[in-house]
Amino acid sequence: MNAVGLIVEYNPFHNGHLHHLQQSKQLTERDAVVAVMSGHFLQRGEPALLDKWTRTKMALQGGCDLVIELPVAYATSSAEWFAHGSIALLQATGVVDCFCFGTESGQLTPLLQAAKLVSEESPQFKQQLESYLNLGLSYPQAYSSALHQLYDQNSSANNANEEEHFRFDLPNHTLGLHYLIAKERIGSSMTPYTITREKAQYHDELPTDLAIASATAIRKLLLEHSSLDVIKPYIPSSTYHLLVAQQQQGITPMHWENFATPLFHSLVVSSSDNLATYREIEEGLQHRIKYCLRSLPQYTLEQLLLQLKTKRYTRTKLQRALLAILLQHQKQHFQREQLASGIQYIRVLGFTERGQALLKQMKKTATLPIIHSPAAIAKPSTYLELDIAATAAYMLARSPEQPELSLMDYTQSPIRV
Template identity: 55%
Template sequence: MRTVGLIVEYNPFHNGHSYHLQQSLKITGAEAVVAVMSGNFLQRGEPALVDKWTRTRMALAGGCDLVIELPVAYATQAAEWFAYGAVSLLEATGVVDAFCFGTESGLLSPLLRAAELASDEPEAFKRLLKQRLETGMAYPQAYSGAIAAYTAEQGDADASSFPFDQPNHTLGLHYLIAHRRLRGRMEPFTIAREKAEYNQTTITDIRIASATAIRKRLFEGLSLTDILPFVPASTYELLSDCVEKRLAPIGWDHYMHPLLHGMLTSSAEQLGQLHELSEGLEHRLLQSLPNLETVSFESLLAQLKTKRYTRTKLQRALLSVLLGHAKSDFTADKLRSGAGYLRILGFTDKGRQLLKQMKKTATMPVLLSAARPPERFRYLDLDTAASAAYLLGVPGANAVDLFRDFRDMPVIV
């Protein structure tokens, strides 16, 4: 059966995601959906609103047929490696014929042309990127500006005026760059985002709201019924159950004590060995501690934030402190070699058929549990540790939950 791949976080699954999924099936002519989904920590360096198992149930109830976990080593990265990890997993299944992502414009051709020009990172592009970084520009903006300038130099007037700096355009470009570098066989598609922009905090439609706006309402203490118009009934029921059991909503403030402990018991030299901590950020972390007014994440960010360090950069750095992610595990060579496994979080009856097919087509081992894998995977160890760390911050979790990765089999719907 023809299958489309989606790269998602579903934090939580909402009506906009449902629209994207249905449109992806329509424009690709697919009959089944494989989703690569981030686990308990997400790309912007944040804990998920609710655990990955619950979000898997949301995904399956919303129309996905097979959910594969994007390892934390890729799920918490900037666009380049986030995209590379996700696309490589979809390719590794051997059963995904196309992949579809949302963009602000819904236009694929400018992104394809830019990906073709930039995938090998020629020296002229590197020069343009370096020039922008040297002005103090944040990396995402510098990269987008360099892409636009480089495509202009290459005579592609249409691509050079394209808004690469919009968040979903940036991510989509990196999906296509990863696809080219992997010599992928999947066919790429994109659809335009509807009604709500990425990371939009306000709600301007009666049915569609961004995941950011939905989470904002929950963290502000509003009733769950306040988000009912914007999520499927299945998402609402799952969230209601988690809230009742004190398993949601989860945010950075749930991890402040272990985070501060990690900072207070480390030297600048030790912090400097962690992923995402460089260029003096380790010193700034330690210097910020005496100035904290409250034990809250926003208070800590207020001490740390500068023009040089974006909120997302700081969140990823602090997540490395919380999870103990060493630079040595995140070198370009190691990330380029891929996760090495396909961790299955859940499936439907169609997903079961895909799994059966993957026994013949997958280029990586397929894992239904983290217990006794056929070989040792360094990134799988990071996944299980991250899951345990996440559950330590969940008020309703217990000691048994810390080892769910080793005990639980995939969710079946």
């Protein structure tokens, strides 16, 4: 049995995700779906609204058959390493022979061409990237500009004019490109597919359709209103009922301010030199953090991000930097060589009956150990230890009155639906 792979956050699982899942199965003609899902912290440097097991239930009830966790080292990384970890995990299962992602255009050819051009990071591309960075552009802007320049030059050289104005800087195009770059670098045999993102775009902050809204818009509504009815039209009934169950238990959606106390503690007691040892802290950002702390009108994450933000430091970059400090992610564990070889296990978060059949098949096909619980591991790897620590930090902030929940990685079995 072969499956299609999806790379997801499901924060939360909504009707757009359901559409993507169903279309992916139809397009690839696969009966099973394997989802690589971020855990408690996400690619934009934010905490997930809901814990990873609740989101796993949403995924399984929405049509996924097997959910495996993307380690926090990759889940909170830039697009390059987020994609690398995700593609490497799907490839390692041995049961996923294709993957499908959404794009703004639904076009795969220009992304495939661009991925081949930059997968080896030619000296020409690196030089162009550096020149744009020296102009003061943020890294995403500089990367997109250098890619456009290289792509246009190559297209002209080959007398190719189709997709001449293809926008690589759109959010889903950017992620899709990096999935394909990762596929090239890993030498994956999986076949890529894409489908068009419809009715709601990645950054849309307000719903524009009666049934489809972006996760950004849904999160905004969820955090601004106490009633779940405001998001009910945009989520499957299974997601709605899980949210209701959480609300009845007194569990509210998580956001950055839940982590203000431990984060500000780390910021105020750390020296600039100490801050500089954390991942994503570069180009003097540690000094800017210490300077801005002295002028904050109030100690909130939103105020700090507003003070820190510049043309060079995007909000996403800053959130990932602050998250690295919160989770104590030292630079020494995140060198390129370590990230390139850091996928060392397949962590199972949940499965259906069909997913259980996939797991049985994976005993023969998987190229990495399959982990159902860290409790069974005598000596966890560095990245598995980081996952365990991330869960502890998340659950302590969510349920401080129940400190035992910080050990859920050891006590929670995979979800079965």
